[in-house]
Amino acid sequence: MKTIDELLSEGVAGKRVFVRADLNVPLADGVITDDGRIRAVLPTVKALAEAGARVVVASHLGRPKGAPDPAFSLAPAAARLGELLGTDVAFATDTVGESATSTVAGLADGSVAVIENLRFNAGETSKDDAERGAFADRLAELADAYVGDGFGAVHRKHASVFDLPARLPKYAGYLIATEVGVLKKLTEDVKRPYVVALGGSKVSDKLAVIDQLLGKADRLLIGGGMVFTFLKAKGYEVGASLLQEDQIPVVQEYIERAKKNGVELVLPVDVLTSTEFPDLKTKAPANPNTVAADAIPADQLGLDIGPESRKLYASKLADAATVFWNGPMGVFEHPDYAEGTKAVAQALIDSPAFTVVGGGDSAAAVRILGFDETAFGHISTGGGASLEYLEGKTLPGLAALED
Numbered sequence: 001m002k003t004i005d006e007l008l009s010e011g012v013a014g015k016r017v018f019v020r021a022d023l024n025v026p027l028a029d030g031v032i033t034d035d036g037r038i039r040a041v042l043p044t045v046k047a048l049a050e051a052g053a054r055v056v057v058a059s060h061l062g063r064p065k066g067a068p069d070p071a072f073s074l075a076p077a078a079a080r081l082g083e084l085l086g087t088d089v090a091f092a093t094d095t096v097g098e099s100a101t102s103t104v105a106g107l108a109d110g111s112v113a114v115i116e117n118l119r120f121n122a123g124e125t126s127k128d129d130a131e132r133g134a135f136a137d138r139l140a141e142l143a144d145a146y147v148g149d150g151f152g153a154v155h156r157k158h159a160s161v162f163d164l165p166a167r168l169p170k171y172a173g174y175l176i177a178t179e180v181g182v183l184k185k186l187t188e189d190v191k192r193p194y195v196v197a198l199g200g201s202k203v204s205d206k207l208a209v210i211d212q213l214l215g216k217a218d219r220l221l222i223g224g225g226m227v228f229t230f231l232k233a234k235g236y237e238v239g240a241s242l243l244q245e246d247q248i249p250v251v252q253e254y255i256e257r258a259k260k261n262g263v264e265l266v267l268p269v270d271v272l273t274s275t276e277f278p279d280l281k282t283k284a285p286a287n288p289n290t291v292a293a294d295a296i297p298a299d300q301l302g303l304d305i306g307p308e309s310r311k312l313y314a315s316k317l318a319d320a321a322t323v324f325w326n327g328p329m330g331v332f333e334h335p336d337y338a339e340g341t342k343a344v345a346q347a348l349i350d351s352p353a354f355t356v357v358g359g360g361d362s363a364a365a366v367r368i369l370g371f372d373e374t375a376f377g378h379i380s381t382g383g384g385a386s387l388e389y390l391e392g393k394t395l396p397g398l399a400a401l402e403d
């Protein structure tokens, strides 16, 4: 894999360099609530611009349906990138159309443009190789070289991640190099006890990693929306909580295998519930109930781990030598359901272990809840990407950067 340093030493002045970043930042009413992913790509963008490249930054944001949708515009991210760089950043209102072509053509040496959300074009995420390839052909017209630095999206076989690097001289950016370096430590000679805390809402994405971790981790703490599939698999009722019904047999097998392999599987003993999902906009008090994990009432949904579970999870993290944490323990965006996530973050800070926080939302949670990000060993920008790396899967966006 060639790195950006090689591109810089080859000379980039006047060259159009396409940087595939992951600027998929959380937004509330068009306002960025956490800019961590934008800051993470700054070293690459700055190095290229300072060396005189014409930098074309591209990313997806959210999951629009292959057509323009103002709710998912990258304009706020482009504006924030400009603020962080301290320079004007041009913004193209399309991906490969007239606006992108003229914006890129108008770039001076050392300047930066962002093109609109790649997922506004159906070719970006298409399962059809020809459709993706056709979009990648158009993107390739915008650049002379490709730098892959969107670590959070390397697990996606998408046009800008997988097909475009085959069409241009390709290099790995600084963020990808850092992320891969840290995650390698967790897959190669990990220091034990190795404790993994998993939460969040993308339940089906995360169940697969448990399959792998049952052979690697010493202890697994389950939180977030995933909890309820586990509780149901143990025969408890989970009311109206998030549930992946079709995965119950899979989870039952995980519970059995954990026992066989001597992996300690830790589930909450109590949960915070309510009859409705909290209002994340007004953050109006939700008055949660604390109930035992095996006694969730039928009309309630679980939204965070409870106070006894917070203590339990902190104690299970205290003696770790390595911790990987992905996914908030509850709906941390609402103050009434943020305590579980806070407790795990604090336990990581208090622990002498090497700690890695993975996941766009987990990383955002840590910062939004006011923790000092330098108190963690590493905060990864990858959610699904870091999980699939740990699963040992071939990641299309990394494979595409190999020679």
Ligand SMILES: Nc1ncnc2c1ncn2[C@@H]1O[C@H](COP(=O)(O)OP(=O)(O)OP(=O)(O)O)[C@@H](O)[C@H]1O
Pocket: 199, 200, 201, 202, 203, 223, 224, 225, 226, 242, 302, 303, 304, 326, 327, 328, 329, 330, 331, 332, 333, 358, 359, 360, 361, 362, 363, 381, 382, 383, 384
């Ligand atoms: N019990 C729950 N019920 C429903 N949603 C929950 C629950 N617990 C946590 N969540 C939600 O999970 C979301 C984060 O989950 P996600 O799986 O996306 O995390 P991540 O892996 O850190 O991020 P990403 O995959 O986007 O990088 C948060 O918005 C949070 O509100």
Ligand SMILES: O=C(O)[C@H](O)COP(=O)(O)O
Pocket: 022, 024, 062, 063, 152, 153, 156, 360, 382, 383, 384, 385
């Ligand atoms: O948030 C993420 O994990 C990445 O930006 C990838 O987004 P996706 O899950 O919508 O592909």
